[in-house]
Amino acid sequence: MLQQYGAIGLFFIFGIIFGFAALATNWLLRPKKPHQVKLETYECGMETIGETWVQFKINYFLYALVFLVFDVETIFLYPWAVTFQKLGFFAFVEMFIFLAILVVGFWYAWKEGAFEWQ
């Protein structure tokens, strides 16, 4: 068990090393001729006006919130799905309860306009 997750840890470490190695290869090979104009923010030739890091459209936040709710519910649905066949009638009844909770939440979010893109 521990060894399996150790392997995943190794995958993680080597994944990061791979990215840095690719950048290092580039660092060895690339030319370096900096110029003031090159370092400007790209905006199709125009000079940028105003800040980029400003308050942002609220819809993104709403989607994130709804996603969070659904994702947490799915985490609980997965163990249920695994034991669905073993638990028999109990799991079958529980399916209605689980899905009812999801549908009510979904209906509420829809009613409140969380899925509207204005």
Add this chain to the structure above:
Amino acid sequence: MSVLDNLFVKIAALVRTTLTGLGLGDIWVNLAMVILYLAGILGVMITAALVLVLVERKIAGFIQLRPGPNRVGPWGSLQTVADTIKLLTKEDIIPACADRKVFMLAPVLVLVPTILAFAVIPFGKGMIATDVNIGIFYLIAVSSLATIPFLMAGWSSNNKYSLLGGMRAVAQMVSYEVPMVFSLLGVVMIVGSLQMSAIVEAQSKVWFVLLQPVAFLIYVIAATAECNRAPFDIPEGESELVAGVFTEYTGMKWALFFLAEYANLVLVSAIATTMFLGGWHGPVLPGWFWFFIKTSIMIFFFMWMRWTFPRVRVDHLMHFGWKFLVPLSLANIFITGIGVYLYKTIGW
């Protein structure tokens, strides 16, 4: 045939016995084996990405009645090699206004979730790096991490196009994650296990695409959106956002994003093959070859879709995800639950 069938498993076993014969401890042998698997997976992933760039351009050319790349090498077959050399020797520009550390870190991290996800893909019988007992659950958890590098890249570039692209990418990936996760739930209910090898084993008679056709469709649509591919490529829609999150990236940093895009394409095709198309099951030919064939067909299907459909508008995309795919996938779970229960209790 059985020699070919277990070719890679036998090679791995041979390496293991050789290493044990050298007198290494158990832990070191296992460590070496994991690194070997990792090297194999990375090799396959990068080769696939390099080949697929060319294949995609050739297919695009074929679909649009033009030759595609045809200058470098015979039939343009060395085009990707030339592109790689070009990208490796490009100057690296970090805009003056960018958040340097996050800007650097985003392309490094973008490949990590994909590499982590490949750890549990069964490429053939016994060809799985770590067969964890929560396989598909782990896969979902890891693949949802893929949003973070995009947000990092979009935010740190300090460019309005990048920020919009990053925000859109996250909103889209997050929205289509829900139907994708629900569509895989139907398969889990039928199998009764989250282990990837068990899921493939359960498809030895019937592929789940026949038992879960709706889930397969939902998965394919949601996976296209997860990969940010057309018709769901608004995060980098050239006509409005220049290149989305990639706008400020140059050289190898940009190449890493590109590599991740194609690695993700291979990943979602491999998951579709494992979950719905019977994994490595198939007659006559070796298992890993069947896996290769099925994954290739899925990849071709994704490319075909990309060059056939026009880009979806951002509000349509969100509405389609939340108001159509999510209810549909919920209904699919419901019907699967009733079906499995009836099959178990009544026996039909």
